[in-house]
Every structure is written in C-alpha cells, then in structure tokens.
Amino acid sequence: RKEVEQDPGPFNVPEGATVAFNCTYSNSASQSFFWYRQDCRKEPKLLMSVYSSGNEDGRFTAQLNRASQYISLLIRDSKLSDSATYLCVVNNYGQNFVFGPGTRLSVLP
Amino acid sequence: DAGITQSPRHKVTETGTPVTLRCHQTENHRYMYWYRQDPGHGLRLIHYSYGVKDTDKGEVSDGYSVSRSKTEDFLLTLESATSSQTSVYFCAITPQDSYEQYFGPGTRLTVT
Numbered sequence A: 001r002k003e004v005e006q007d008p009g010p011f012n013v014p015e016g017a018t019v020a021f022n023c024t025y026s027n028s029a030s031q032s033f034f035w036y037r038q039d040c041r042k043e044p045k046l047l048m049s050v051y052s053s054g055n056e057d058g059r060f061t062a063q064l065n066r067a068s069q070y071i072s073l074l075i076r077d078s079k080l081s082d083s084a085t086y087l088c089v090v091n092n093y094g095q096n097f098v099f100g101p102g103t104r105l106s107v108l109p
Numbered sequence B: 001d002a003g004i005t006q007s008p009r010h011k012v013t014e015t016g017t018p019v020t021l022r023c024h025q026t027e028n029h030r031y032m033y034w035y036r037q038d039p040g041h042g043l044r045l046i047h048y049s050y051g052v053k054d055t056d057k058g059e060v061s062d063g064y065s066v067s068r069s070k071t072e073d074f075l076l077t078l079e080s081a082t083s084s085q086t087s088v089y090f091c092a093i094t095p096q097d098s099y100e101q102y103f104g105p106g107t108r109l110t111v112t
Helices: none
Strands: A004-006 A011-014 A019-025 A032-038 A044-050 A055-057 A060-065 A070-075 A084-091 A097-099 A103-108 B004-007 B010-013 B019-025 B031-037 B044-051 B054-057 B064-070 B073-078 B087-094 B107-111
Touching: A004 A084, A011 A019, A019 A084, A019 A103, A032 A060, A032 A070, A044 A055, A044 A060, A044 A070, A070 A084, B004 B087, B010 B019, B019 B031, B019 B087, B019 B107, B031 B064, B031 B073, B044 B064, B044 B073, B054 B064, B073 B087
Parallel strands: A011 A103, B010 B107
Antiparallel strands: A004 A019, A019 A070, A032 A044, A032 A084, A055 A060, A060 A070, A084 A097, A084 A103, B004 B019, B019 B073, B031 B044, B031 B087, B044 B054, B064 B073, B087 B107
16 A cells, blocks of 8 residues: 555546545654645646644635544635646655555546 | 756766766755656656755666756766666755645766
8 A cells, every 4th residue: 555645536626616625644653744836848846734723724625634534625615726736745754755556537628 | 847957958978977967947946856767667757955965865776867056956976877876856845844846857867
C-alpha cells in the first residue's frame, strides 16, 4: 500500500460544478498536510495547508480527519482555470514529505 | 514568488556524462530540497539541505550527490548520468518555522 493515495481520476466536470478529492495516508504519526496544484509542465504550487479544524479559502475547502487518516479538498463553482492536477502532501516528521500521485481535474465549458 | 530559480531549464545529455543542476534562492531560506518527478510516481525526494554544508539523503539518493557551499545555492550532481535519471527535477524551499514547500520552475533532463 502506498503511503499517500489519492482518487485515481481524471475528473471531468462542467463549469460551475462542485468537485471533491480525497486523499488517504497510512502513517498515523503524520503531522502536517497540504494540497498543491500542478499545471501541465509546471511546478507544484501550494494551494492550502490543511488544519485539524478544517479551513476554507474562497471556493476551496480542506478537511482533515485524523481518526480515519484522510484529507479532502472541495472545490465549489469550478472554473476553467481550476483544471490542473491536485497533489496531496503529508509531512511525517522532520523533512520527510510524502507526495501523493495526484488527481487530474478537467473543468469543461 | 518564492525567489527560486533553476538552471538549466532543459538539458539533453549522453549516458555516462556528469551533469550538475543548480538551484538558487534569494531569501536565505535554511532548508532546500531536490525532488524528481516521473510519470506514475509522486514527487520523490533525492536530497535535502538544512544549512551550508549540511545535507542528508532522501528516498532516491542513489546516483546523486549534492553540495551547498552558500546559503543561496544548492547543487545536484549526477556523476555519471543514466537513462533512468531522465526526469523533471524540482528544487524547493521551506521558510523558517514552516512546513510549506515552495518550488522552483523545474529542470527537464533527458539522458540519451
């Protein structure tokens, strides 16, 4: 089992749709959690850190469930510009960052 | 903009040749990282640095070495490139007291 797993995708959704991504992690001692987006042939860019209480940034909401060891990302009112690959990242300790394989999203007009 | 640049941005080289990739940052961040990204894999850590001349191995360090003689520069060297090292290489930093990583634009390396 991979240490960080994500929905395999791709997700193809119409503009305006709500889409949710899930990520599970296997190390119960994981400490910090993040969502990144990566456009084709570009570097990953931090989208959100994920806090235990959940957090929201505009159309994006991230949730963390430590008991079940999963993280979610909800995108409301999808825009064409949201098309990208979304990476779940977990920090276990020190400088040990583990990246999920990513879930690709295509928002269609 | 995290002030990270990478050079070269693209390189094609032959098997057996040495290759050095450079990561440069302008904001005196202590932690710097080198990752590689390949289809079917998430980003995988090659080496990281926690200060000048302080480095440690990551998950996929075999065949790679690093050096950090100045805070702003972190070099990744492939002593003798192999075709399995064809990849996209990303440099990253984390600001002080944070685990949020910020990435450079990447270097596409092809080993023929």
